[in-house]
Amino acid sequence: MRKRFALTVAAAFALMAAACTAGGGGNDAPETVDPNAEHDPVTLEMWIPFSAEHEVAGVQATFDAFEAEYPWITMNITTGVEDDAKTLAAIRAGEPPDAVMSWALDDLAAFCDTGAWQDLSPFIQQDGMVVSDFFPPSVERYTGFGGKQCAFPFLTDAVGLYYNKDLLEAKGFTEPPKTYSELTEMAKALTEFNPDGSIKVAGFIPWFGNYYVNGDPLNHSIAWDADWYNDDGTAAMATDPDWAAMFRWQKDLVDWYGVDKLKQFIAGQGDEWGEASQDFQLGRLAMALDGEWRTAFIENGTPDLNYDTAPAPVPDDQADTYGIGRVGGTIIGIPRGSAHEAEAWLLVKFMATNTDSLVAAANAIGNVPTTFDSLESSDLSLPDQFATFLDVFENPGSHYKDMSILGSADQDILTSFAAKWQSGRITDLEAGLAQVAQQIDDQLEQAGG
């Protein structure tokens, strides 16, 4: 009896272990489907991170158009799946959705490297598609890794400089800054202090870790053209002098404001994601780096704000690169184990390349459309200030950071260092950057990269 019980328990564990390691494998040759042939009805399941009503409506219009194009396919959408861990769990369990959408660009390298998101290259070759005919070069750097094209873009984000025209004009400025020297000079001139010494209006907040875009070292690293990785795959923070230059510029401006004053100011900042509570919209920030989506916030929340946009400033010795910026946004792909790969490919290709759908979604959601045709479309109905972000996205020098199998771990290590650097707890910049690089290299070694 005891032996039989032990065997039963052992069998149960074996079954559970087998269940928990399922979901591997994928076909080398892609399934094909002839859109013109007769088909049994297919329900295609897709998980998407969008959840706000206007966003879901914008994406839904794309799905409606897809269903009209391929009438035997019905879309079944699950919204609000922001956490990639859920998708990964489904892939591991062998029951993923047929197609997936993600905002987590940083995870793409791992998705690609492990095959969790299928390489789309066989589908692309099968259809004779030339990717560079559809998308600007910046797309390549955030939709593929290690020679695999694991994702296509579906709209994207681009970062630029927002500036308050009234505040600039009041101080005699007629143009936005184009270099970091100009940015620094204007930031100081535009800053106003209260009688108690606290900041009333900030020209530009250099603090890492305030608002989502403005406080992210990643955006500055793109502008400074600071490489994240060397050609041999090791971290480049200690070897690329642009990093040290970037951090020195940042610390100088931080110290001009004063660490505690900046912290005090940031603590009083309004909600970045409220329609009319973000500091730039309220006039407490004269200039700020932000994504293209802010134009919609301003239109809805503070329509009287007299503002304009421009590409983010670049270092003085790289003035010829002016116009570049951080780009990268929503990606779509086919997970390993997709039950309807052929139809999923039709969907991914349609969503990424159908001009009318992209334009409609861009208009509804307020993101940058991602194909050459959609960028030039006369149907785009976005604010004038949005043009900056279309240009930044199309600029061949715009890019996202180098992808890594570490996901966001490399950014976390750098951000952790940046926080201590800006507050003055780390004073030896070069040694600190060397430690950052060493830590990232150790993580890569640990991950088997």
Add this chain to the structure above:
Amino acid sequence: MALFLSPWIIGFSVFILYPMIASLYYSFTNYDLLEDPTWVGWQNYRFMFTKDPQFWIAMRNTLWIIAVGVPLQILTALTLGWLLTRPKRGSRFYRTALFLPTMVPPVAAALGFVFLFNPSTGPINQGLKAMGVHDPPLWFYSPYWSKWGLVFLGLWGVGQTMMIFLAGLLDVPQQLYEAAEIEGAGAWQRFRHVTLPMISPVIFFSVVIGVIAGFQYFTQAYVASFAVSGMPTGSASSNIGGPEESTLFYSLHLYIKGFAHFQMGYASAMAWILFLIIMACTILLIRSSRRWVHYQGGFR
């Protein structure tokens, strides 16, 4: 017998035993949730102790919150419990009022404290300034004060421990106090030689639970550090545990490794180290209790 126990056996096996065995196995593997785990021996453990500076930062922060937070919580709970034995009228009201914060969900409480302690707009600093404090702390925005903010949050929600202390205090036989008084014992001596020994099982229980909870401290630090980062949900994990990693506790680091960086093998190793530390601390506390915990009737 086995039939009657089977619901428990199945539940225990599926939800506790199997995950524990699986995580022990994963702790010796490189497991990224995307591919099958690959055996790496002791590599995760070696990396943890030699190449992960955040591990030691998280450990230091965790020990700090235990060393400072647990004694303060016990002292506060004991003081409040003792005060609640005093009033002749209105004791039910005071008990309810002091217990109410316990009912507030931790997420809401943490967000409330971030608002209250906001150095720019929060009423605490406004009040401190009104009282003449020129340079009040930056609280959750300062690496030197952020943990103290969490300690105050813990003290605010000490109602449950307070109720246990109240029950313990009310359970002390009155005749012991009377006997001590007849012997000439003063208030302090009565507290030291009657109250403390009689409530020592309650103190012991609170210390054990407090230490275990301290090692697993997560929600409040996660919410508070994320709230002050101003970042949207789902953004980079570097926003958790700030400012400057001052609230990066062991469980937060484990969570980031497992669910943000997808290093589940490493996170499993961290979980087992945490398990061993908690077990060692609990055994030490139980052993030490023989010297300072007194049970009525002498039972242990």
